[in-house]
Amino acid sequence: MKLNAEMTQDVLLIHVDEPRIDAAVAIRFKDRMRDLTDGATGRVVLNLAGVEFIDSSGLGAIVTAMKQLPDGAVLELADLMPNVDRVFRLTRMDSVFTIHDTAAEAKRDHAC
Amino acid sequence: MPVDPMTRDGGTVSSQPMVRGLAPALILRADLMAVRDALGTVVGDLGEQGLTVEELGSVELVLAEVLNNIVEHAYLGDASGEIQLWWTLGRSGLHVRIADAGRAMPDGKIPLTLERRASDHAAMVPEGGFGWFLIVGLAHNIVYRRERGMNVLTFRMVVGGGDSPGD
Numbered sequence: 001m002k003l004n005a006e007m008t009q010d011v012l013l014i015h016v017d018e019p020r021i022d023a024a025v026a027i028r029f030k031d032r033m034r035d036l037t038d039g040a041t042g043r044v045v046l047n048l049a050g051v052e053f054i055d056s057s058g059l060g061a062i063v064t065a066m067k068q069l070p071d072g073a074v075l076e077l078a079d080l081m082p083n084v085d086r087v088f089r090l091t092r093m094d095s096v097f098t099i100h101d102t103a104a105e106a107k108r109d110h111a112c
Numbered sequence: 113m114p115v116d117p118m119t120r121d122g123g124t125v126s127s128q129p130m131v132r133g134l135a136p137a138l139i140l141r142a143d144l145m146a147v148r149d150a151l152g153t154v155v156g157d158l159g160e161q162g163l164t165v166e167e168l169g170s171v172e173l174v175l176a177e178v179l180n181n182i183v184e185h186a187y188l189g190d191a192s193g194e195i196q197l198w199w200t201l202g203r204s205g206l207h208v209r210i211a212d213a214g215r216a217m218p219d220g221k222i223p224l225t226l227e228r229r230a231s232d233h234a235a236m237v238p239e240g241g242f243g244w245f246l247i248v249g250l251a252h253n254i255v256y257r258r259e260r261g262m263n264v265l266t267f268r269m270v271v272g273g274g275d276s277p278g279d
Contacts, residue, residue: 023180024144053169055176056242083169090249091242 001028005036011107012037012044016051021058029058033065040073047103049079054087063093078103134198140179142186142193142214147179150197158271161201167271170250171206177243178210178265186214186263205252206269211262222256 002017014036021029037044046062048054054062066075078100080088088094100106138153140146155172163171179195187193198209217223223244248254251267258264 020148022144022148022176023184024148053172053176055173055180056246057180059242082166083173086169087173087246090246093242 001025001032003029003032003036008107010042012040012042013047013103013107014044015047015049015103019051020053021051021061022053022055023057026057026061029061030064030068033061034068037065037069037073037075040070042073043076043106044069044073045076045078045100045103045106047078047106048081048084049103051084052081054084056087056091059087059091059093063096066097074098076100076106078106136196136198136211138197140195140197141191142183142189142195142212143191144180144183146191147176147183150179150195151175154197154199158201158206161272163271167269171269171271174247174251174267174269175208177247181243182210182212182214182263186212186216188215190214201272203273204268204270205273206271207266208269209264209266211259211264213262216258216263217256220258222254 004015004017006013006015014033018025046065062075062077069075076098077088079102080099085094085099088097088099100109138150140150151172154175155168158171159168175197179197182193182195183189183191193212193214196211200207247267251269254265254267256263256265
């Protein structure tokens with residue numbers, strides 16, 4: 001599971017370098033997110049620009065990643081492809097996460 | 113484990129044609145990576161038949177949910193289980209039939225969770241149970257039944273109605 005973290009200003013940006021977050025990798029995704037966000041204190045932005053496909057297990061893993069964040073940290077999402085965006089909309093999870101059009105916009109956005 | 117008289121040969125299904133003798137288009141092992149491969153095959157085939165990227169995304173998502181459910185809940189991770197998949201693309205869309213010899217659905221019914229709602233309070237957000245919500249949101253005419261000791265799920269997806277060549 002290739003996830004790369006980048007600390008920029010006050011945002012921990014995590015790039016998902018995998019085309020799929022699905023049932024086959026959901027557990028590894030959760031574990032890797034726990035490692036990367038351990039000690040996070042503010043905004044964590046998950047950049048999904050490279051993700052072409054997500055299923056309900058992948059969605060559940062992202063929700064888990066949000067819940068396992070340390071107190072005070074918050075998970076936001078950026079750059080959803082249409083197929084990924086639809087999964088969030090159909091499950092109404094788009095109302096739970098702040099979703100940015102791009103990672104660059106997420107970095108600029110200080111209001112949260 | 114009680115022996116189902118219809119599957120006492122160990123759960124193999126090769127001697128039980130499911131669709132009036134038609135062979136399944138695809139047979140796969142109950143394994144999450146095998147599901148990935150199968151999705152790639154089906155999406156590749158349907159892409160050649162003119163489905164749009166969005167339609168392919170819907171089909172892939174619904175198939176993924178159904179197949180992963182079978183791997184995780186019908187076969188409980190037993191990768192020796194077998195899943196059979198048929199599909200036909202016609203004027204009324206994509207008709208799909210999926211059969212497995214795993215455990216039956218709880219209470220013999222699809223576990224519909226149509227009341228699922230997101231909450232603004234993070235702690236209240238469920239981590240699972242989205243699968244059937246997605247299936248019901250994207251597929252039509254969903255029918256589940258036990259048939260000769262097997263789970264058989266059929267559904268239709270409204271795709272391929274655009275300016276696809278042929279048909």
